[in-house]
Amino acid sequence: MTTTPLPPVAPEVTATLVEDLSPRLRKRLDAAVAKLAARPARRDGDTVTIAVDDETELRLYAPGGAVRTVDALSCGCLLAPSCVHRAAAACAAPVADPPPAPAEEPGTDAPATEAASAAAGANPVPGPPSAPADEPARAADAAGPTPAPGPASPPETASPAERAAADALWSAGAAVLESGVDGAGAVTQSALLRAAHTARLRQLPRAAGAALSVVTLLRAARTGDPSYRTADLVTALAQLLGTAHRVRTASGTDLAAARGQARRPYxxxxxxxxxxxxxxxxxxxxxxxxxxxxxxxxxxxxxxxxxxxxxxxxxxxxxxxxxxxxxxxxxxxxxxxxxxxxxxxxxxxxxxxxxxxxxxxxxxxxxxxxxQPPLAALWETPPSEQAARALRFSSRHDAPATGGSDLLFLEVELLGAAAEPGGACLLARCLPGGPAVHLAAADDEPALAHRDNLNLLAAATGTRLRIIGRLVPAPHPRLTLLACSHPTGEGTLDLGFDRLSRADLPAPAPSVPLPPSAPGATSAPYLLERRVEQAVLAGRAALGTLGDVSAEVGRVRRAGLPTAAGLLTALCAAAAPRERDHFGRLLPADTDGFAIQWLASARYTAAVAESLCAAAWQEAQPAPAPG
Known part of the structure; x- marks a missing residue:
């Protein structure tokens, strides 16, 4: 078997191929995807060929790097083109981004209308340039008396086509919650891809991008990708359901934010x-x-x-x-x-x-x-203020109106390696007298230098560095480490590209007592978060079999979180087993009701996590200098 990657396939191509399968072949699709992923492949220019068996080959033609049409997938088996192989190849391949739209920059000939793509944004397209300060007065004099203002027009609401696209996205997202990761196979994913394609055609790029993210994470979860995190899937699914709900109910500027922008304005x-x-x-x-x-x-x-x-x-x-x-x-x-x-x-x-x-x-x-100035000023802002700014940036549901980032600039002293449930991290203390920070690798890709550099820095206890990291919302201060000053004091290191050696490290200082580890995952807010993640992993039925959850609810309420207690009760009640009619037949499940309760719980747990993160960065701040 070779490791030749498959070219990305457009969402509408995958959806069409799956929809064209017979019911019998759809049942076999997930097994076919797993089997095809284990077969050898080779690349020749724009064509990737997969050996289905000793006599049959499957070809994916990807001019420009992606498969954009159904005819670009061809199979040599006797049942082609009605075979399962083409659909399986499309489902095994990454999801292609929409064709890039030209950026809207001053001085270019790009049209003023938004082009459909998966890029999400919320800023309105810039209007005409403003007039000089005295221009309104001259215009008013030339036009004569100003007419009396008429009745204000009602704010814009979503069109029927947009609401239909949002309904399809909501239904596809609710189906993922109903079945969980294990049940969200290729057929469920194709429904998401079809809904994403329709949303893109209806000029809803934010919702379309969220749906594609859910598909990508579902595939990572089902294939055992080591980079997969359930929290990422929870966030993406909450964004999908939340955006679909906003499109259906919002108006005016809130609707424009929910739609997003396909083109990035400059x-x-x-x-x-x-x-x-x-x-x-x-x-x-x-x-x-x-x-x-x-x-x-x-x-x-x-x-x-x-x-x-x-x-x-x-x-x-x-x-x-x-x-x-x-x-x-x-x-x-x-x-x-x-x-x-x-x-x-x-x-x-x-x-x-x-x-x-x-x-x-x-x-x-x-x-x-x-x-040196002006860069030195980036490290002079207190860590708590930087964390608050980064949280505001990363938690926005809309694209920021002005430039910003979730980066933090800290001066730290390295304390050594610390064990975590997800693996080892590097512990450091902010200077002077700031909180202890957990530093994790930004990417575990073996070809990059992140993990190796982090392991070497863990041996350089007592070393003082200036670092740049990306905030990770957590109940304790946590960053992914991106860059740092060189341990020798000469220059800086891009930790994803530059590789440290042991010769670059100073002699380790005497060991420093490590601060207490972060609180375990037994706190009251985690009880609700655990049920939110469980619904994503195992589906609604998993919560329906819990039975009496009054003990958990009571624990959350005693912790002073009545809202969380109410959400936990409502979530488990919405997941109750399906009832039967007078003839013993199962009644339809209320997937919409469960999706609403799950979305409310997911949003609440995200808000609690942000609050705990902000509080953690506020603790142990250095005392103000005496006046």
Whole structure:
């Protein structure tokens, strides 16, 4: 067997192939997917060929890196094209992103309308440029008396087509909750893919992107992908159901936020002097790979320059040493992470991405050390304030109106390795006198250097470093480590690309007593969170067989969480076994009612987790200096 990856397949292609199967073949589809995934494959240009057996081959033609049509999958078996092999190959392949829409940048010829894609956003398309300050007065004089205002028009609501698409997304998401991960096979996933495709056609990119995320995570869970986390699936499913519900019920600006934006708008930002911070590898669940370089302006705003396309970890490693796509600069991504850039005619998206339009000019400039202004100011903000800002950014259901990030800039002292349920992490203490922070690897991909570097740093106890990490919402301070200053004090390290050696580490200091471990998962909020995750893993029926949960409810209520107690009671009641009619036949399950109760519980547990995370960062702050 070879490890040739399958090309991504468009959602509508997979859905069509599954829908065209006979009921008998649909029952065999999951077994066919598992069998096909174990067969050898080879790539020849844009074509990937899978050996179904010794005499039969299946071909996937992917011009441009993705399979976009049903005819691009062909099988040589006697039952083709009505065989199960084509559908199985589509279900085994990653989900392809929609065709990219041109970015809306000033100075380009991109149309003003939104193009359909899976990119989610919530900012309205920029309107016409504002007039000079005295223009309204001149216009009023020329137009004469202002007519009396008429009755205000009612806020816009979703169209029937949008509500129908949202209903399909809701039903597909509720079906996942009904069956759980084990029952959400290829047929259930194809319903999600069809609903996502319909939502994209109805200009609902936010909901479509959420549905594709759920499919990707379901496949990771069912195949035993080591990177899979149930919490990620809970978050994605809650986003899908929540967005579908908002589309059906929202109006005005809230409806625009629920729809999202297919195209990332860019606005002019004049001239910028940018200072490189670091470069991180990007590997997505859809088989894409690349690099993202973070830079900072003199006023502290953070921006990114990225290059992500189909290719996985191999492409991520290669792109890091390619020139950035910005102006005429010849700097590579890794060079830009340590150098500077002078940009004129800069364009910036709401989430801080720098545009590369025809009017953008950029030249290389001198880099700045993390200990020198203006970068040094990033480390001067107290950790609790940085965590609060990152939580606000990461918990938004809509794209931020201005640039922001979930990055934290800390000065720490390394304390050593600490054991966790999910594996070892690096423990560090914020300086001066701040809380202890759990530092985890940003990615466990073996081709990247994250895990090896973390293991080496764990042996350098007592070392003081400046670090950059991404906030992980947890009941204790936790980050994924992205970059740090070199232990020798010379330069910085991109921990996904640069590899440390033992020769780079100073002699370890005397061992420091480790702080008490984080509280175990027996707290009252966890009782509700556990049931929320159990419903995703095993389906509604698993909660219906719990029986009397009054003991759990009482424990949550005694902990001072009456809302959580009420949600736990309602969730288990909605999962009660199906009743029978007078003839002994099972009545239909109330999947909508259970999905509503589950969504409310999931949103509550997410809010509690954010509150606990903020409280953890607030603890053990250094005392203010005496006046």
């Amino acid at each position: 606005s002019a930002d004049g001239s910028l002097r940018l200072h490189g911070l670091f470069t991180e590898p990007v590997i997505t669940d859809t088989g894409h790979g690349g690099a993202r370089t973070w830079v900072a302006a003199a006023d502290g705003r953070l921006f990114t320059v990225g290059d992500v396309a189909p290719g996985g970890a191999g492409r991520a490693l290669g792109v890091a040493d390619r020139a950035v796509r910005l102006g005429d600069t010849a700097l590579t991504h890794r060079e830009l992470g340590r150098a500077g850039l002078a940009v004129s005619g800069a364009t910036v998206s709401p989430d801080g991405r720098l545009g590369a339009g025809k009017g953008v000019k950029a030249v290389a400039a001198r880099g700045t050390a993390w200990t």
